[in-house]
Amino acid sequence: MAKATLKNIFSKKNNTAELVKDMVAHLDANIRIEDENGKVLFSFGEAVYGYEFPVVLEDEIIGTVKDNKNEGGFIVEFLVVLLQKEQERKKLGSEVLNLYQEINLIFNFSDKLAQTIDATAIAEIALEEAIHVIESDYGVVALWDEENRVMKVEASRGDLFFDQQKINEELTLLRKIVLSGQSEIISDISLLKETGIILPEVQSVIFSALRVKHRIMGAIILASNQVDKYTAGSLKLLTTLALQSSSAIESSLLYERNIREAREREEAMRRIFEATEKFVPHQFLKSLGHEVITEVKLGDQVEKIVTVLFTDIRNYTSLSEQMTPEETFAFICLFNERMGPIIRENHGFINQYLGDSIMAIFPVNASDALQAAVAMQGEVGELNKVLEENNKAAIQIGIGMHTGPLIMGITGDFDRMDACTISDTVNTASRVESLTKHYKASILLSEASLNQIENKADFHLRNLGLVQLKGKHHSINVHECFSCDGQEQLNNKLNTLSIFNEGVTHYLGNAFEKANEAFKKVTEIDPDDRTARFFYNFSQQILDSGAHENKVGIVEMNEK
Amino acid sequence: MEQKLLIVDDEAHIRMLLEQTLEDLEDEGVEFFSAQNGEEALEIIQAENPQLVFLDVMMPKMNGMEVCRRVKKELKLDKVFIVLLTAKGQELDRQKGQEVGADLYMTKPFDPEMILNKAKEVLGL
Structure with a gap:
């Protein structure tokens, strides 16, 4: 801290000089006041002095008062009082300044922290x-x-x-x-x-x-x-x-x-979405124009041309009779576990599991559905190997599909909603699947599905003619895909394909005798062709009934 | 030429703080003046012609902006170095300060060291 000096107290804003002047005038003496360096701060009268008085502040000489009458002591006392006052003022000022600096520091510190x-x-x-x-x-x-x-x-x-x-x-x-x-x-x-x-x-x-x-x-x-x-x-x-x-x-x-918790919540949401996706397929949501299930609302719907595919385990009823409910459930799980991935790999999604049956939707094209169907039959073959190894009965599945318009949507009420599909296409697809039992075919597809398949050459197909489905007025043309048959059967079917086609043509033309002959020929060459046998028996029945003059070549289905 | 410095603020403790901050200059022969409002400041500036003025903005009887404007624009005393001081949080547009001709713009609470250095620089000490 700076010390008070004589110069300080003689500076212009103090009226020290005037006071000293008054004092000296009363003393009627020659006076000179110098600082510690001998610099003159004040002088009065002639420059004739005989006496010197040191100005001492806190044991330090900070100046001198000279006079000619030995009266300087008074002036020194007066100056010292002024100096002490100035010293106090300075001390106080410096303390205040220190405090102010602290405030300034804390102010700046808060400022920095706030950023x-x-x-x-x-x-x-x-x-x-x-x-x-x-x-x-x-x-x-x-x-x-x-x-x-x-x-x-x-x-x-x-x-x-x-x-x-x-x-x-x-x-x-x-x-x-x-x-x-x-x-x-x-x-x-x-x-x-x-x-x-x-x-x-x-x-x-x-x-x-x-x-x-x-x-x-x-x-x-x-x-x-x-x-x-x-x-x-x-x-x-x-x-x-x-x-x-x-x-x-x-x-x-x-x-x-907060950030961490927000991330955790986000992660939890992601897991929930992942879980819900397993119940409502992402493709279903996407079709409705949504990314996540929380966006779904009642009444959301979209209409699309899709291929609906149904699978059904043929001998399921007798199969389940031999098993406990737990075993049946485990078996269905095993089956679905193997089928699900095939459907997804072929750009389809499972709309519903209905007991032993699966309903899948292929929004892109029927070719995807047919490819999936072939692969599923192949997978059933693999599954049968495992079942046989465990001394269990092999299973057979029928797959049917149809292509047409379908409305996918969210129905229910505010508290209970579900994804649903409303369409005649679904019914028809289900009926086509049922036909596999009658025709003894593995995969059947409607004409509508076939028309959507561009790469027909990739599949082995044969026309099975018209069929009137139960509860339907119009008949539809169905086709069999036998790409999934075993090598021997496949070869046989290929060898007899032209005769078989002949038979179907005659049949469609109501030429039941010629049709009967053709199918008979096929069954003679390939006794395992159960579809040809079906047609042979069917045409034989018409011929036997003697009603073939009035009959048209449409298979009528009276059961589901 | 004798060097002169003017401190203008309506708050006594700010005047005291500035005086204390600039105390070292007094020892170097700089003469100090102080004013507690704009009118007084204008009078002293005209009478004493100081080289440096620390001028508070928010004051009764003519604010700092107006004082600055009159000094620089009307009296054309462009040799006076004017430092405008304003409270942090109520910073006025810097541009406004420039428009009235202020040479520098500082905020309170001020950093004493910075103020002293600036004064020394302006007065060439």
Whole structure:
């Protein structure tokens, strides 16, 4: 702090010079006042002096009063009073300025903190500021991680004055300090030194807890190589900085926790969506123009031309009679598990499981459905191998499909909704599937499906003529796909294909005798062709009934 | 030429703080003046012609902006270096400060070190 000088009190804004002048006039003496360098600050009368009086302030000569009447003592006394007053003013002023600087510092500190949301960055700012205002050689901001029960050094300056390893050891003195929640100057650091956690050069340590209410978060610790470096003022400043940092760190930790929780919620939502997708296929939602199930609302619907495919386990009823309900369930699960992926691989999705039956939808084209059907029959062959190995009866499935318009939508009421399909296409597809039993065919498809297949050459197909489905007025043309038959049967069917086709043509032309002959020929060459046998028997029945003159070549279905 | 400095603020403690901050300059022979409102400031500027003025913006009886405008634009005393001081959080448009001809714009609470350095720089000390 600057000391008051004679120059100060003679400066223009004080009227010291005038007062001294008045005084001297009363004394009627020659007077000269000089500063410590002999510079004249005031003079009166002739420059003739005989006496000298030193001006002493706080044991220091700061000037001289010269006069010719030995009266200078009064003037010195007067000046000293003024000097003391000036000194007091300066002291007060400097204290106020110091306080103001602290306010300014804290103001700026809050400003900086307000711009930061990361705990480590806050620790850095706090430490930088602390070391700047409380001159120190070392500094550490340590945070206590309650969850993992470890001390974490968030920021440090200078070579770490602590032995890092010892910090983490259970119950060191340092941890006790940090977790004490106190703010102190450690005057006797021999205690710390004995524990070996502090460098030998360190002479002074000051620390302040970082805490919010009663929760201790950590501490800011500063250290210096100088003895008795820290004062009560340092402690006050450090405590203020620590207080502000604590709230900032607390906010940042809360923020981090919020972010983490938000992520966890997001993850949970994702898992829910994943789970719901297993019940309502994503393709179904996508068809409705939605990405996630939460967007779905009652009455959502879309109409599309799709291929509907049905599978059915032929001898399911007798099969299930031989099994307990648990075994039946396990068996159906095993079956569905093998079929589902094939449907998805061919761009279809399962709309519904109906007991032993699967209803799948292929929104792109019928070719996908037919390819899936062939692969499913192949998979049944694989499944049968496993069943036979376990001495269980082999199964057979029939697959039927039809292509046509379909409305997919969400129906139900506000509290119970479900994805549903409404369409005659579904009924027809189901009926086509039923036909497989009568024709003894593995895969049947309607003409509508066939028309949508561009790569017909990739499949082995034969026309089975017209059929009037139960409950339908119009007859439809059905085709058999035998690509999935065993090699021997496949070859036989290919060999007899032209005769078979002849038979169907005659049959459609009501030439039942010729048709009967053709199918007879096919069954003679290939006795295993059960479809040809069906047609042979059917035409024979018509011929036997003698009603063939009036009959048309349409197979009527009276059962489902 | 004798160097002069004027501190203008309606708050006594701010005047005192600025004086205290700039105390070192007094020892170097700079003469200090102070005013507590705009009108007084204008009078002193005209009478003493200081080289440097620290001028608070928010003041009764003519605010700092107006004082600055009159000094720079009407009296054309463009050799006076004017530092406008305003409270943080109520920063006025910097452009407005420039329009009235202020040489510098600082916020309160001010950084004493910065103020002293600036004053020394302007006065060439």
